[in-house]
Amino acid sequence: MKHLITFLLALLLMVPAAEVQAQNKALEKALKKEFKAKQKEFKKGGWKIYGTSRSEDVILLKHFDKLSNMGEDAVEVVGVASNFKSKNVGVQMAYNNAVVTYAQRAGSQVKGRVVSDISGDGTNAESEFEHFYAAYEREVEKEIKGELEPSFSVIRDNGNGTFEMQSYFIASESAATKARIRAYENAMKESAAAQKYAGKISEFIKEGVNGE
DSSP states (O other): OHHHHHHHHHHHHHHHHHHHHHHHHHHHHHHHHHHHHHHHHHHHHTOEEESOSSOHHHHHHHHHHHHHHHGGGEEEEEEEEEEESOHHHHHHHHHHHHHHHHHHHHHHHHHHHIIIIIGGGTOOOHHHHHHHHHHHHHHHHHHHGGGOEEEEEEEEEOSSSOEEEEEEEEEEHHHHHHHHHHHHHHHGGGOHHHHHTHHHHHHHHHSOOOOO
C-alpha cells in the first residue's frame, strides 16, 4: 500500500511537468515558424541587419532563443523610423517610436477595459477618464524606457538618400507590469475618476499588454 501511494504521488507530480514540457515544445515550434517567416520578410523587403558584424541568422536565432527562454514573461516591442538620412538619428527615432507604441498600447488596453467593465455597468465615467488616459500614457513612456532591452535592428535604403529602420526590443512582462503600476500611481493623481475606481483599474493595469 505504501508503495502504491508513493507511485500515485509521483504520477501526480509528473502530470504538471508533462504539461509544461508540452507547452514548451509548442512554444518552440511556434518560434521556429516565426523565425522562418521573419527571414522571408526581411529578404523580400530588402532589410539588412544593422549595427553588428554578426550574420542575420545568428542575430535572429539569438533573438528567438531569448524569447523562448523567457517564455510567457517575454514582451517583444518593435519601433520604426522612416525617411531619415543619419543612421544614428534613425536609431533614436526607432527607440522613441517603440516607447510610444508600447505606451499607446497600454493606454488603449486600459481604456477598453474601462469602457467595457466600468462604463458598461451603467456608470457614465468615460469623459472623466480622458485626462487619466493621457497622463497614464505619458507616465508609461517614462517608466518603460528602462525596461526595453535592444535586441537587433534592420535597415533598408529607400534609394533617394533616406533610410527606414525597424528596431526590436525585448522586455520582461513582470518588470513591465511594475513599470505600468508606477505609471498608474503617478497618473491617478490627475484623475478623481481613476481614484474612485482605483481597485478595478489597478487590476486592468496588471494585465499583460497585448500586441495588435
